[in-house]
Amino acid sequence: MTETATPRVDPGSPPPPGSEREVGGAFVAILAFCGIAVSVMQTLVIPLLTDLPQLLHTSTSNASWVVTSTLLAGAIATPVMGRLGDMYGKRRMLLVALAMLVIGSLTCALTSHLVPMVVGRSIQGGAVGVIPLGISIMRDVLPPQKLGSAMALMSSSLGIGGAFGLPAAAFVAQHADWHALFYGSAGIGVLCVALVLLVVPESSVRTPGRFDFVGAVGLSAGLLALLLPITKGGDWGWSSVRTLGLFGASLVILVAWGFVELRTKAPLVDLRTTARRQVLLTNLTSILVGFSFYPISLVFPQLLQLPEATGYGLGQSMVMAGLYIAPMGVAMMAVSPLSARINATRGPKVSLMTGLVVIGATYGAGIGMMDSVWQVVVVSTGLGIGVGIAYSAMPTLIISAVPAAETGAANALNTLMRSIGMSTSSAVVGVILAHQTTTFTTGLGPMAVPNMDGFRTSFAVACGTAAAGLLIAMFLPSRKSPAAVGSGGQSGRGRAAAKTGDSASDAEGEPAGAVSGTGTGAADTGAPETTGADPVPEAVSLSGSVVHGRVLGPGGGLSGAAVTLIDPAGRQLGRAICACDGYYTLHAPEPGSFVIIGSAVGYEPLALAVPVREVPVGRDLRLSSRGGGLTGTVRTGEGVPLPGALVTVTDPAGEVTAGATTDASGGFDVAELAPGTYTLTVSATGYRPHARQVETVRGAPLRVEAELRPATEVCGTVRGRDGAPVGAARVSLLDTAGDVVGQFLTDESGEYGFADLTGEHYTIVASGYPPATTTVTVGADAPEYEVDFLLTHE
Template sequence: MPQSAPPRVAERLSAAPSGTPLPREVGGGFVAVLAFCGIAVSVMQTLVVPLVTELPQLLHTTSSNASWVVTATLLAGAVSTPVMGRLGDMFGKRRMLMVALALMVIGSLTCAVTSDLVVMVIGRAIQGGAMGAIPLGISIMRDELPPQKLGSAMALMSSSLGIGGALGLPAAAFVAQHTSWHVLFYGAAGLGLISIALVLSVIPESSVRTPSRFDVIGALGLTAGLVCLLLPITKGGDWGWTSSTTLGLFGAAVVILLLWGVFELRTAEPLVDLRTTARRQVLLTNLTSIMVGFSFYAMSLILPQLLQLPKATGYGLGQSMVMAGLYFAPMGVAMMLVSPLSARINAAKGPKVSLVLGLIVIGATYGAGLVMMDYIWQIVVLSTALGIGIGIAYSAMPTLIVSAVPAAETGAANGLNTLMRSIGMSTSSAVVGVILAHQTTDFGGVPLPSKDGFQTSFLVACAASVGGLLIALFLPARQRAGLAGSAPVAASTPATTTDSAPVIDSAPVAAPALVGAPAAAATSAASAATESATETAADAVDLAYAEYAAEDVSALTGGVIHGRVLGPGGGPLADAAITLIDTGGRQLGRTVTGRDGRYRVPAPDTASVVLIGSATGYQPQAATLLVTDLPVVCDLRLSGGGGLTGSVRAVGGEPLTDATATATGPEGEVAATATADEKGEFALPELTPGTYTLTVAAAGHRPYATQVELTLGEPVRVDAELPPAARVRGTVRDRGGRPLGDTRVSLLDASGDVVGQVITGDDGSFGFEALTGDHYTVVASGYAPATRQITVGGAAGTERRDVDFLLGHGEE
């Protein structure tokens, strides 16, 4: 007679087993916090725009002098972006992000306690130092996010430069109209403090660093050149465009920036790497960024003033400061909503298409603005359309930059790109300010910007967008596949040509890793390179480094292949051997990396070559390069040596094809996975040294798990034998022997947890498959539940057990 269910079993049957909670979405809060920081610092651009018409009275100065309250922030932002980017690459991107946000707080508090023009300009300049937060955020995203999340995240972060500016207008207008204008700056300081707290709580410090010395002379030269350029643009109308002061400052700007460029080219560790900047994709993207920045900021200055001018002028729309800000707000909302669309366009058609499309929308918007400025609904349409165009264009720029520079230089490269945008906005502020200040009409004895001034501003901004479009058309189109690393990388890594510099993750040099290169030749060359270069590395490393540091710009505009060799954590690998061979295995060049992991080899007169990087204690890496457009930049990332290999077999020795081997780290994270081949063999070569749990599983068999310790050197081999999984079948009948359908049968493990439940069919049968434990309890529900304890598998049981039940009312 069947036994009654034990109390523990009955308790388990009365409640469903608890499920495992779903894992948290990686990067959600991370991206949101960085985007919030970008929006917060971008608010500084338009914080005082609602006050533009009142600033001369508030600060007791002229209109042209008051314009420096806007221009100072943009100018400081233009300088701070490459500076913050370089310092972030050197000392940590999160650390410098905190510095940028701290500058925002200090500058805001400085402005909050003064009504003096000079102090206000100083405070606004300190606020501008926070603009470096945006390129730093993009670089942190590249370092931390997986590739599938990076595109949309960078698009949002890049667009935050415009989103914050557009959304800041209505908020600033509301505060300024209903409270003291000083409250604007107290609010900005509060935003900065909130951003600092969020960064401390959510954002990790990136491990990617570029040890170097900060280029103080470069930073001072860039500042002086930009001041000399923007000062005459702002004051030229007052001084006279042909005056000696105006022309002298323009000339000084040209001389200073030229000397600065020469100095940067001859400096081993420059603030701005002009060699990278001179490459077509980076150069054209940055030039286009100037035009897009100009076009964006022009609308921010034109529309609020047009909306607030009295209707009695005949063209003003007579809106309050708050309403003017609200009518401008759709621009920011449109930018925020369109950034994911731009990321999809980037992925499907390439970032060049996104940039061109955005510029077309921008140009069409300003063209329409020449005749659409008479009604409020027209202003809303213009601001929304411009937001769409700016959002698409801004989102494409970091993708173009990131795909064209090495990973270790993304901070400085994105900083330079943001610098170009800031130069465009600074120039726009100065140019539009001059136009509106000098094309005026008299209204009750007060000079106000005339309708011709607004139309001229629209026309200038439209011309800037057309110029940007013409430049963008010369950007290289989406590249043909020109690179193959290891098989997993080749599918997701962009092509390596003169306009891209991906980091190629390490994989063992083998036949699948080289396109068009014989496996034996590549493997032999990699082995030979490791041995011979290691012997000479000690003598050659200083020479190689000196040659790289001393090269002038002409050396990198011709036939050269250069880049960096990085370790598993992203740091540079010194003394790594670099070998260049043709597809027949013939050696074409050889060198070793310097102290910063850089290498440089002359490019041969051939269309396709194989670049091999190797270092003692690391897995070698090879990449096929198309040398059709020089110079070529290629970074290699080598993983640690060792790894795991092994085999999976059934109890009888038969190989288990398609078995899965999974290595998990100390925290339970999956580090690598592989599928056994037709011989039952598997390999996990990409694992770095450390402690792992190896689990091997195959359908119809019990899993196998063991802990392994990996070190540099030979791979660890694990051979696993998987016993078959057990199964339990049976039939439930009544006392008369008739099968009972619709009866619930439960399977409990040795701990009393329910691991399976079935409902019997019309024939009363039930079954449980693929059991991996040894001891179970089978419970058939009835007027009184019936239980059976069984043992399957192992020495004491069998791989199949048949269990039949008889159920009846009142059964004991």
Template sequence: MTRTTTDPRTRRPSGSGIVPVLAFAGIVVAVMQTLLVPVIKDLPELLGTSPSNATWVMTSTLLAGAVSTPIMGRLGDLFGKRRMLIASLAVMVVGSLIAGFTSDLLVMIVGRALQGFAMGAIPLGIGLMRDGLPREKLGSAMALMSSSIGVGGGLALPVAALVAQHADWHALFFGSAGLGTLSILLTLAFVPESPMRAVGTFDVWGALGLSAGLVLFLLPITKGSDWGWTSGTTLGLFGAAAVVLLLWGLMELRVKAPLVDLRTTARPAVLFTNLASIMVGVAFYAVSLVLPQLLQLPTSTGYGLGQSMVVAGLCVAPLGLTMMFTAPVYARISAKYGPKVTLMIGMLIIAVGYGAGLGLMSAAWQTIVIAVVLGAGIGLAYSSLPALIIGAVPASETGAANGLNTLMRSIGTSVSSAVIGMVLANTADQVGGVAVPTMQGFRVSFLIATGAVLLGLVFAAFLPGRRAAVNAEKPHLIASSEDAESGEVSPGSAPAGQAAQAGFRGRVLTADGVPVARAKVTLIDRRGRQAGATLSGEDGGYALSVPSEGAYVLAAKALGHEPLASSATHPGGDRAVELDLSLPGVSVPLGAS
């Protein structure tokens, strides 16, 4: 049995330091990802290996991040999102130190793989915000957290280029370790643990199956251009990935507490958000691959802009900075029109940016314009995704669902890297034995990104409309509050204090264990509909019957207390599941109610 409970000893966050600290954690993750971008072309020489082997330094981080993201999200739901956030950052710090003290290829790959575990910080941070922040602050906070990946990348490029140009390149890893340590300390100081907890077992076989399937799928994507897209190795790995993921899916459908609830994932609101996320990931990574190379190519090519590594990083930096500034804009648009409309507006802006970029490649200032426009569009699109996901899943699945969504973005960036890398390689000119990307390759890359984002627009059009968007931030808390106001008891409920024949029963208590009388307890099914309601007795006891087995949300509300929503799963049959509800807030005399 899996259910979500709240720990009455857990201090509720005030919200004062949560947003900047969690956004900083997201920036640290982005810095880790873009750390080696300025020295990619020099890695074979620095590590004393071939170019194909050197690419594993980047590939290992991508694979580890893709595998760990949904796993850390689920572990966060089970054991505490703050705890898993700190664990993710701690593994990144260890990986950074390992990489910082070596120039050996294999050891470097191990260090970079450990750094990839930090990717789990993004969905965990979003989950902490969802559980701890008041509704009116949640939209802009999630937008900032979601766009922090671009902010960190934009800021890291020029700084990393400056360090690589004037110091030992290993200093990049020590800087990453320092930022990770600072993020851990800030999290310990300012981010209390979420009170929401899914009680159950971790799906070990599901984690192993998903890990194997993702590695088999992402490996040929990232290495296909080196191995050949029609080679036996590439096609064989794709075939193996299909088989493993199919078997994994069949297994997940049979498990009571799966790593990924595929039935939830198949809902249109979740499915089309994830598909749109892949397309946004493709569009986001394309500009990161094209603009730095265009800026650094010598002017002797006839189209290169001849800028230094640092100047190139500064020209691309507005991409991330604009993403940060769009977070409050997103909150306003989403509050009025909903996250679906905001996502579609963001995608349209991205399409305009890439379309304009086809004719704006002849001066450094033009690349800044492209970066600003694309940053605004990507910022709006990325900011919309968590709200859409959270609005479609139960509270107990927030971490895992956002982890899966972050994985979809990673798949998008992986596909973008592979396809655009292949385009640039196949259209390159040989100059002095060195492959130099051509303007044709850059323009084809921009056309691919435009096509991807337009396809994403089609996916976004199938998302639920305004009604679903209204409750996007805290759907179960909102539904419970509305139901609790009604004062109606549905036919599925049982009298207070009386055991339900098949359902949930327990007591409504304060954080100090004092019974709360006449508290409204509402049962909400997985579709957000009221399935039952009752009032607690003088001893705080309540009982609610359930129409069938499955996942539910029990919402409790009483005067003088903050509302509480606890997710729970009923196994079916005639048994009653015991579940006490601890209301946060200050108790008031019973006569006041």
């Protein structure tokens, strides 16, 4: 018995609360400012690189850990922050990351020694999680037409802040005590915390689970064992036992870490998601982009500040050196809108490859362009353009290939890959510059400074890395041509709305996804609807007459809900099945007034009138529960909740209508049932089943309390005429249908027993002499029945 409900149509009503998430114009600017603050922190000490060994009373290779420790900590913190953000709230973890920026800055400001400085810089590194968390908040809050440029700006903030931070840091270091750099960083962090509290909303998207502490420790140990020998290998010897041992240990640790992650229910890094071609290749490319981005930040400040007496130094002050590199940040900011447009029109793969070509060409030209200040400016600008374009493409590629609930962790993993690239770059370039030196005599005596060969070798390595990244990016799934909108005749079902944008999947069946809907919206041509492998909302590629949003129930998004688009005459124009946290996308054939209808099992259908324009329109559908189901608790005779019990509902014809299993508290919940009479049966191993008749009505679910009694045992002794036990007597148990359900052969004691009897009526037959027969009725009043037999010849 089923019931057909008519959708509730309210053409004049506004969209439900939350259907369009409105945020102020300062939202993107504040998140980008937080990203810039973090990147300023990362490059804070670069103007001091030549002076750090003296300032911290240590060697050049040890001083390089002031930079490397921050990048390493950032590499570890990004997936941790991303996972915690998905679990407990992205805004909350954003504030935690900014607090680490403040604490780490103050730690550095209060010391002049290497170890506390490295500790403080490591704490600062935890703030790198701000960037993937910011991207994920944008993904959850912004409408699709604003998302592309916002993500490009946020992703590029790592380079923008670094470029602008260099001259500012240099100015402070040149005109004040160098500790003031860290007091300033702490102040910026406090400002960021205040702005986030005032403006940035919390995302409602959650992925519950347990935090993977083992994964976090394993990743930390593996990366530390990898970067330590890279940094100190030149001092220890590349073939020394210590260097080779650490490289081997890092390999073993990371392989074991991957093995554990694959078998963890809620891993820190979902390696299965990472294994998708689009995600895997994007992350591999991200390592190489991060590697190729960093050498210029280590080479040019030193080249510019070295005295002209060296024969190749450009003799600039700290401040001027920072200003000459600042065009890199300006270029990154300027190309953010351009890169977003390339993503939307040509696809993020083209954008990523374009950026890598520019990066490689810039470093190739830079090998021969180190002789004057104007050449440094040109090379810095070119690199800023390339990195800005490449950085904006990577989050788009990632979020279009993973479910919405995993975007925080996925973006964090992508930032982790960039951080690993930058950490490795810092270590490798530091080794190159530390071992390709020239002795230069100053007023303080002779000192070793990097020579031109070291600078050019660093650029050559970066150029080769960009070329390798380009080669990997070529194998990313290509974006396919948009499908044409159907224009069939008006008779029958009318014109069909075909899906535009990225295809549902690439050649390997991976979702091409997007940010604002599931992208199912199949044309109504009789073809089956497409949901994809892991459908995700369409990202910045959405354009034209599109309706998108989520179908929501009381507990959040409703996967499997159906959304239909009809015209004023009632003709169906498109239909989508929500498969990712309730997201949907429907394409209208042209602008106009239409009606969208949302429906899901167990919920009242809902229809809304939607005016469709030339730009995407967001509408969420909030469905109310239909009710009429069953809920209750199953307990034992002692009143103890019974988990794992099977609850079955059958209709008057004996057909199974619904079922459920009790949870840890013995509770069960059977969703929508049409009003009527049903038989509710509850069963569990070791207990006698319980059955009762129930009647459901429209409205609140009917509550049922069930009690299961333990299964019964029948036992006894078979004796002969003289009263002695009879061995080898066969005792059979028959049910009401006459079927043998158990047999027992007595031993010398003559005893038998049948346990776990859940029926009510049985027949017991003892044979060996002429058989003796008796019937037994078991009930709920006793868990054990004793039946003895006396076998005689009579």
